[in-house]
Amino acid sequence: METILSQVKLPLKRSLQIAVQGIRIRLGRSLVTISGVALGIAFLMSNVSAQFIKAAIGKERELRQTVKLMETVVRSEVGDFAGKSLSVAVFGTLSGAERSLLERLAAAQLAALKLYGLNVPGAAPAALKGIGQDSHALLVLGNARKCPVALEHLADGLKQKVVIDSLSNRVFPAFVRQGRATALDPGSAAEDQVRREVFFSKATDEQIAKLSHAAEQDRFRTIWIVVISILVTVIGVSNALLMSVTERFREIGTMKCLGALSSFIRRLFLIESALIGFCGSVLGILAGGLLPVIVFGISFDFRSVLLQMNFGLLLASAAGTLVAGTLFAIGAAIYPANIAAGMVPASALRSNI
């Protein structure tokens, strides 16, 4: 008497092959499903990307404002730039605002700009000793905690009596007297005080509270937008995959009648969904990530937006979205794949979906 044997379980590689073949032979339909996924992911990604760009633009705006104020302070201390020379000593590294300030100064109609310790386009680095000689003002910039050289030495020979020292956060208008450094006379005028505070971004408590409240609101809004986009994405992706499984119930029934194991059917759809989810996510991330950059870049300013972007975090969130998109796709397919796998072959054949 003959016995009935057990069906072989196809190896994963073969299932993968069959899944890829399935995607290939219904390329048109697969592309529609992939675009469905891509659309959802692009929506999510563009919102995430827009948040990053908004942050970058906010930072850029803030920086521009700071630079403008710094320049105003310098102008108000020095007067008209024409024919004036400036000296700059940098200790430590420059902040973005300080760097922009230097770029602006280098571009201004100054007679001379002497720089110590930094390469700024258009200005040759000068020696530290006697850097203040014949200048109208001396700027001490950088993030060093303390000026390593006595200011008197730097300011030796200053024509005008201005030292702007960002290390100690002070403007010393009467620093130099009669061609040589003497005792300091910090911040005598009240109106200067305000300017200095702004120059060095020293916000008052009230300002800080206001800012942090705004930041709180902003963070809440960001989270809200991301949550909504995730929801929309999950629904969009699920719908695309649900359709692609349910419209094939008949086909699944046929495969079961021809000896496909339920586990194979399940695996086939999960692999297929994972592949579709992955491809769709890649496309969606590219589209959704780039579009806002282009739109904001054109309407604002490409270079500065790109400079201020937190690319590390953006890449990380793109990777996260890729993983999430693939998982959504698999997750969305689990339920219909289980139904498909569990169907009685004869009834699956009658399915008219």
Added chain:
Amino acid sequence: MDNNSLTALFGDDSTAQKSGYVIRAVEVCKVFALGEHETHALRGATLDVRRGEYISIMGPSGSGKTTLFNMIGGLNKPTSGKVYIDQVDIAQLDPYELAWLRCRKVGYVFQSFNLIQVMSCIENVMLPMAFAGLSSEDAHDKARDILALVGLGDRALHKPAEMSGGQQQRVAIARALANSPDIILADEPTGNLDLKTGEEIIELFARLRDQLGVTIITATHDLKMLKRSDRIVWIEDGRITRVTTPDEMKIKIEEIH
């Protein structure tokens, strides 16, 4: 195609001449419940099929032929009654054995073909071979030979939608032969075929039966097919009302006309 090539394609089945029942359906009932309404598709059908037998099943539309095929092919479970294949109660089989049965033991030709529309002809025929674990190269070669056998050698790459009903039917037949089954269950396999092609298919079935001992069960109204079969089973309203030989059948047909 000569006898040797058929053997080459399907293997020389040494079990061919074995006696005994290959299929036994005992008091099979099937009730479809659609909400309040119940349809009794089968009301206690009993049928024994010997190995290598060629059986035709006749009955009016809705009498339960397809349902009976689904029961004895392991595609659906009877509401009551038992189905034995090779003396094994198929209700006792685990999913792996059932899948093996559907894949290797039985070849189905569905009434509505159930070809996979997105796949080409040859891919459709290769599908059951893939489930049987055949590599795609081997499957491809074998599928091409089988398609040639049903007269579709030149149509291998066409999609079902690009083919006539008769051609689709022959693809369905080719797919049923894919894993060299012991039993072929064919639901109206010549319904869409012209006289000549129909005869070729009948001839092919007869050869499979004669040379390889394949058991063939068809639902049919095709007189030529009825004539070639060993027994004709009459089914009416879910019951097997009569089992005749083709000779007795002739008388019956003449009575009707």
